[in-house]
Structures are given as C-alpha cells and as structure tokens.
Amino acid sequence: MKAAAFDYHAPESVDAAVALLAELGDEAKVLAGGQSLVPVMAMRLGRPEHIVDVNRIEALAGATRSNGTLRVGALTRHRDLETDVLIRDSVPLLARAAPHIGHFQIRNRGTVGGSLAHADSAAELPAVTVALDAEIEVRSSRGSRRIRAADFFVSIFMTALEPDELVTAVHLPVWGRGCGFAVAEFARRHGDFALAGAACGVQVDGGRIVRAAVGLIGMGGVPVRARPAEQALTGADAHGADLVSTGRDAVAALDPPSDAHGSAAYRRHLGAQMITQALGRALAEAQGQDRNPGQSQAGGTA
Amino acid sequence: MDVNLIVNGERCRARVEPRKTLADLLREDLGLTGTHLGCEHGVCGSCTVLLDGLAVRSCLMFGVQADGSEVTSVEGLAGDPESLSLVQRAFQETHGLQCGFCTPGFVISVTAFLAEVPDPTDEQIRDGLSGNLCRCTGYQGIVQAVRLAARLRREERAETSG
Ligand SMILES: Cc1cc2nc3c(=O)[nH]c(=O)nc-3n(C[C@H](O)[C@H](O)[C@H](O)COP(=O)(O)OP(=O)(O)OC[C@H]3O[C@@H](n4cnc5c(N)ncnc54)[C@H](O)[C@@H]3O)c2cc1C
Numbered sequence: 001m002k003a004a005a006f007d008y009h010a011p012e013s014v015d016a017a018v019a020l021l022a023e024l025g026d027e028a029k030v031l032a033g034g035q036s037l038v039p040v041m042a043m044r045l046g047r048p049e050h051i052v053d054v055n056r057i058e059a060l061a062g063a064t065r066s067n068g069t070l071r072v073g074a075l076t077r078h079r080d081l082e083t084d085v086l087i088r089d090s091v092p093l094l095a096r097a098a099p100h101i102g103h104f105q106i107r108n109r110g111t112v113g114g115s116l117a118h119a120d121s122a123a124e125l126p127a128v129t130v131a132l133d134a135e136i137e138v139r140s141s142r143g144s145r146r147i148r149a150a151d152f153f154v155s156i157f158m159t160a161l162e163p164d165e166l167v168t169a170v171h172l173p174v175w176g177r178g179c180g181f182a183v184a185e186f187a188r189r190h191g192d193f194a195l196a197g198a199a200c201g202v203q204v205d206g207g208r209i210v211r212a213a214v215g216l217i218g219m220g221g222v223p224v225r226a227r228p229a230e231q232a233l234t235g236a237d238a239h240g241a242d243l244v245s246t247g248r249d250a251v252a253a254l255d256p257p258s259d260a261h262g263s264a265a266y267r268r269h270l271g272a273q274m275i276t277q278a279l280g281r282a283l284a285e286a287q288g289q290d291r292n293p294g295q296s297q298a299g300g301t302a
Numbered sequence: 303m304d305v306n307l308i309v310n311g312e313r314c315r316a317r318v319e320p321r322k323t324l325a326d327l328l329r330e331d332l333g334l335t336g337t338h339l340g341c342e343h344g345v346c347g348s349c350t351v352l353l354d355g356l357a358v359r360s361c362l363m364f365g366v367q368a369d370g371s372e373v374t375s376v377e378g379l380a381g382d383p384e385s386l387s388l389v390q391r392a393f394q395e396t397h398g399l400q401c402g403f404c405t406p407g408f409v410i411s412v413t414a415f416l417a418e419v420p421d422p423t424d425e426q427i428r429d430g431l432s433g434n435l436c437r438c439t440g441y442q443g444i445v446q447a448v449r450l451a452a453r454l455r456r457e458e459r460a461e462t463s464g
Pocket residue numbers: 029030031032033034035036037038054074100101102103106109110111112113114115117118122123124125165166167168191192193194343344345
C-alpha cells in the first residue's frame with residue numbers, strides 16, 4: 001500500500017501549473033485534496049510519473065458572486081461548502097450536499113475540482129452540477145473554456161477534460177426567492193458512497209412550481225438529470241404535486257449499475273424513494289419562502 | 303526533498319522521498335509512532351492527525367505537502383509527554399479503548415470535533431465518530447468518552463472564564 005516513485009511539482013500559480021501540464025502531458029496527474037488520487041496511487045491502480053500539486057495555488061480557492069452566478073474555485077474544500085456564508089446563501093444545494101461527502105476528516109481536504117474531475121457518478125457534487133446546469137471552467141496553456149456539466153461527464157469516471165487541462169472553477173446559477181433545496185441519499189453506513197440519492201431544487205411562486213431541478217446520484221455511469229421529473233413538476237400546483245409517482249416515473253427508464261452492493265432493481269427502488277424525499281423537503285422549504293402564497297388558486301391551505 | 307514543518311510545537315526538518323505519506327514521515331523519519339496505519343487508503347481513520355488545526359488522514363497526504371505546516375499527532379495533544387489530554391482522560395475513564403490500535407485516531411478526531419461542536423447531541427457524536435473504525439469496543443465506551451470529554455471541557459472552560 002505505498003505509492004510508486006514520482007517527481008513532485010508544487011506550482012504556485014495557475015499559469016505555472018498549466019505550463020507543467022502542457023510539458024508533461026499524460027505522464028502527470030493533478031493532486032488536489034488527494035482523497036481519491038492518493039488511494040489510487042497507494043493501491044497502484046495508477047502510477048503517475050509526475051504529480052502536480054495545486055494546493056499552493058491560492059487563486060484556485062474560494063468563491064465569488066456576480067450577475068446571478070456563483071463561481072467556486074476548484075481548490076475550495078468540501079468543508080467550505082458548509083461553512084462559507086456566501087456559498088451557503090447563494091447556492092444552498094452545495095451546502096446541503098457537502099455533509100454527505102465522506103466524513104469531516106475527508107471534507108477538510110477534498111476539493112470541489114477534485115470531485116468533478118474524479119467524476120464518480122455516486123458522488124454528490126457531480127449530481128449537483130448537472131441538476132443546476134452548472135458550467136465547469138477549465139484552463140490549459142492553450143486557453144480557457146467552459147464546459148456544461150451535462151457535457152463534462154462523459155462516461156464512468158470519464159470527463160471531457162484533456163490531459164493538459166486544469167479545472168479552475170465551477171459556475172453555478174443563483175436562484176431567486178421562493179426556493180428550496182434538499183439532498184436525500186441511502187448509504188449502508190454513514191459516510192459511505194450512496195447506493196442511490198437525489199439532489200433537488202424547487203422554486204415556487206404564487207403556490208405554483210415554476211422551476212425544478214433533479215440530479216441523481218449513483219443511478220447510472222454518469223450523474224443523471226431527471227428531466228421528465230422536472231417537466232412533470234414545472235407548472236404544477238405546489239400542494240397537489242404527486243411526488244411519489246414523480247419519483248417512480250423518473251427512474252423507470254434508468255439503468256443503474258448492478259453490483260455486490262445492490263441490484264439495478266433495488267437501486268431504482270431506492271432512487272425513486274430518494275427523489276420523493278428530497279423533493280418533499282425542497283418543496284416544503286420553497287413553499288415557506290413563497291413570495292405570493294396568497295395567489296395560490298388550488299391549494300386551499302396556502 | 304527537504305521538508306520543514308512544526309510537529310507538536312517543535313520545528314522539524316526531514317529529507318523525504320515524495321512518495322512517502324505524512325504518516326510515514328511522522329513514524330519513520332520523526333520516530334512518532336503514535337500515529338497508526340490501518341488501511342492506508344482513507345477508510346479506517348487510525349492515522350488521523352491535526353494539520354493546521356484540522357483533522358485529516360495522514361495516509362492521504364504526502365509528507366512533502368506538509369512543508370510549512372503545523373502538525374499535531376497524538377503525542378502532542380497533552381502538551382507534555384507525561385500527562386493526558388482531557389479527551390484522553392475521558393477515553394481512559396469510560397473504557398473507550400481495548401487494544402488501543404484505533405485510539406490515537408479517535409482521540410485526534412474527537413479533539414477536533416469538540417472544538418467545533420462543544421455541546422453535541424448523541425446523534426452528532428455518532429456522526430462525528432463515523433470516520434473512525436474500531437474493531438474491539440463496539441463503540442459504546444467511545445460514545446460515552448465523547449459525552450464525558452464534552453462535559454469536562456465545558457466545566458474547564460466555565461472555570462477558566464469565571
Ligand atoms: C473514506 C472516503 C470516503 C469518501 N466518501 C465520499 C462520498 O461519500 N462522496 C464523494 O463525493 N466523495 C467521497 N470521497 C472522495 C472525496 O470526496 C474526494 O475528495 C474527491 O472525490 C476527490 O477530490 P480531491 O480534491 O480529493 O481530489 P484528488 O484525489 O486530489 O484527485 C482526484 C482526481 O481528480 C483530478 N483532479 C483533482 N483536481 C483537479 C483539477 N483542479 N483539475 C484537473 N484534475 C483534477 C486528479 O488528477 C485525480 O485524477 C471519499 C473519500 C474517502 C477517502
């Protein structure tokens with residue numbers, strides 16, 4: 001359980017890091033929180049010749065907000081998603097997802113960029129970015145580009161990232177008033193990767209659902225966005241929404257993995273339940289924040 | 303590569319291969335074998351140390367990454383080697399350990415946990431302990447240790463402030 005030998009580089013700027021990646025090509029691996037890469041190296045599933053440690057690049061950490069978008073730097077730690085007030089207020093779904101990632105000792109090191117680049121479909125943050133239509137900002141010595149989350153996750157543990165590209169940030173939309181967010185997942189033990197889960201956002205105006213976002217965790221080779229569920233909910237009366245059938249319909253056409261932890265059918269069953277739970281909580285929160293609850297026509301109790 | 307860091311309050315210098323983890327640096331180069339290695343891939347928590355005050359897995363960091371940082375291992379918790387920290391005393395009193403293999407990791411994690419959640423509920427305690435595995439105790443004594451440590455800690459604080 002010891003990593004093979006490698007050359008260690010610790011650049012202090014993004015420019016220096018991408019120059020190294022350009023020079024070293026696919027012999028190099030970026031090291032961020034190390035919570036996935038170091039185990040891979042210890043088990044010799046990967047033997048990079050060069051490690052480009054980005055932990056000294058201060059410009060990669062932290063969040064800023066402008067024009068209705070939150071930009072979260074790649075080196076922002078999972079812990080900061082819970083504690084940073086700007087992040088929590090701007091994109092609450094990030095703060096709700098973070099406590100589900102491993103244990104606090106893992107969240108103290110693990111980073112947003114690392115989670116996205118690692119692209120585990122059972123991970124929380126990829127599902128959040130897909131649900132919210134986030135864009136992933138990447139840089140190489142050739143320049144900078146933004147990739148929509150839906151296009152970033154290509155297949156199992158595969159992303160659209162080129163070997164010389166560094167994830168520098170993720171851009172997420174800030175929703176307006178009347179919103180609610182929730183993450184529900186089922187894991188065998190607390191802190192384990194989930195067998196199935198859902199990350200949801202709902203916006204309510206005048207007693208009606210005006211926006212819904214549903215991202216699924218562990219329900220396919222890539223994080224899945226449950227568009228049929230979103231479409232079924234959008235425009236629906238917030239009180240009358242049938243979340244049980246929404247959950248059931250959302251997973252009907254999915255083909256989640258079947259393995260020692262659970263069969264595909266079991267995962268579909270859990271996935272439906274998690275969607276129903278997460279939507280229920282998100283909807284309750286959104287209704288509490290509804291700007292115009294009095295305008296609700298059908299929902300008598302509003 | 304040369305690494306300069308502060309370990310348990312003392313400046314240390316070591317020359318290490320980049321592939322060596324922080325746990326190996328502590329154990330082999332600095333002779334601090336209180337930090338234990340169980341799984342070496344982040345699952346068991348026995349290697350947990352404080353890095354600039356935050357609990358982290360020392361098996362998931364390379365030693366060279368700790369250059370310029372401050373590390374606290376179980377040896378440094380009490381301040382002097384002859385005494386026990388409050389959390390260590392609580393483990394001793396409640397039988398929060400049997401073989402003791404997992405204990406350094408638990409003690410470090412609990413120290414960090416109580417700094418953030420000084421008055422935890424039982425549910426918060428169990429959540430806070432979820433990143434450390436113990437194969438002996440069945441966890442009941444450990445949960446009690448955290449309850450006791452939280453109480454002792456609050457009493458100590460009340461005394462010093464009042
Ligand atoms: C015990 C345990 C439990 C865990 N449980 C969960 C869980 O429940 N949910 C979950 O989501 N995760 C979990 N994780 C994984 C954890 O979240 C990782 O931190 C995360 O997946 C990777 O982030 P990192 O910053 O540690 O990346 P690293 O491990 O440093 O890197 C991971 C991969 O991403 C690449 N990379 C990293 N940063 C960049 C960048 N900026 N640009 C380009 N490539 C980059 C690396 O080259 C590597 O291939 C767990 C880990 C452990 C050890």
